[in-house]
Amino acid sequence: MLLEAMGSDIAGCKDAKDRTPLHAAAFSGHVDCVQLILSHDAPVDTVDQSGRSALMMAAEKGRVGALEVLLSSATLSQTDRDGNTALHLACSNAKEDCVMMILEKLSDTALINATNAALQTPLHLAARSGLKKAVQELLSRGANVQTVDENAPGLRPQAPC
Known part of the structure; x- marks a missing residue:
């Protein structure tokens, strides 16, 4: 009212x-x-x-x-003060249903490999959170497995899998 x-x-x-x-x-x-x-x-x-x-x-x-x-x-391309998109946040908080829903709506494929302020991609965060389905979907959409995570020197997204 x-x-x-x-x-x-x-x-x-x-x-x-x-x-x-x-x-x-x-x-x-x-x-x-x-x-x-x-x-x-x-x-x-x-x-x-x-x-x-x-x-x-x-x-x-x-x-x-x-x-x-x-x-x-x-x-969807909006970022917070740490450079995170909604996709980054869903991945880092292990919200796989949300990750998949965002990916369904995502038309800007550049966001798949977008890095936050710590140079982490959604793939890094999904792998670290153990989101197998999300990792597979990100890879199928062209996520770069060679991007290095600033918070884990030498660690690439494929390592936690």
Whole structure:
């Protein structure tokens, strides 16, 4: 009711960490709330102080339903302050369902080999997290196995497998 009364004004409110109601709904996995907030023209790619969007939060926390809704309008190439995309976050947090869902929607294949600030690719993070299916899918989409992880000198994605 509050959203109905205040409209997009409340959808754009931010807390002390610059998180919006959309961030909160995505973080918690409240799909109905995500849909309702988006229906009131809430900006989907707004970021918090760490540079994370609602899509990134859903991917990081494994909120498949919220992620599915957000994937229809959010920017997949957006990065946080550490250079992580939603794909990086899903891989590093072992959220394989989210990884696979993001890969289904991914049209920019350059994101497969995108590195974060630590020079880690989604393949590095998926391998380290033990995500066999995700590793196979990343490889089938052209992930580079020769990229070296800055946090593990000499370690390549194929080593943990």
